[in-house]
Amino acid sequence: MGTTWHTKWGARRVRKDPPTIEEALIAAESMTDDLAQRIEIAASLIGASVEEVKVLAAKQAHLSRGRSTLVTGRNRAVVVEYKRPRTIRPPGAARR
Secondary structure (H helix, E strand, O other): OEEEEEEOOEEEEEEOOOOOHHHHHHHHHOOOOOHHHHHHHHHHHHOOOHHHHHHHHHHHHHHHOOOOOOOOOOOOOOOOOOOOOOOOOOOOOOOO
16 A cells, blocks of 8 residues: 655655554553453454454464563654765766
8 A cells, every 4th residue: 555646856655554463462462451352452453353363362472471572661652764864075076
């Protein structure tokens, strides 16, 4: 899925990817402690069936061995953006 619009610098696109089942389960974990409700929330977030999410939730619970997947103390998401530094060439510089 994506949206395209035209600017004076050309066409620009925004890609929107739905969350994976693992990401949906982690998001649901912060909302409730009940496993059945987590599965329902995760299924509604990604638009999958409850049975699909239930199978993966069992695998994820087995891998985590009862540990919480959330990091305690973090209350907000961190977004990292990279801006490429501008390089300035002197007017008399020759290209190779």
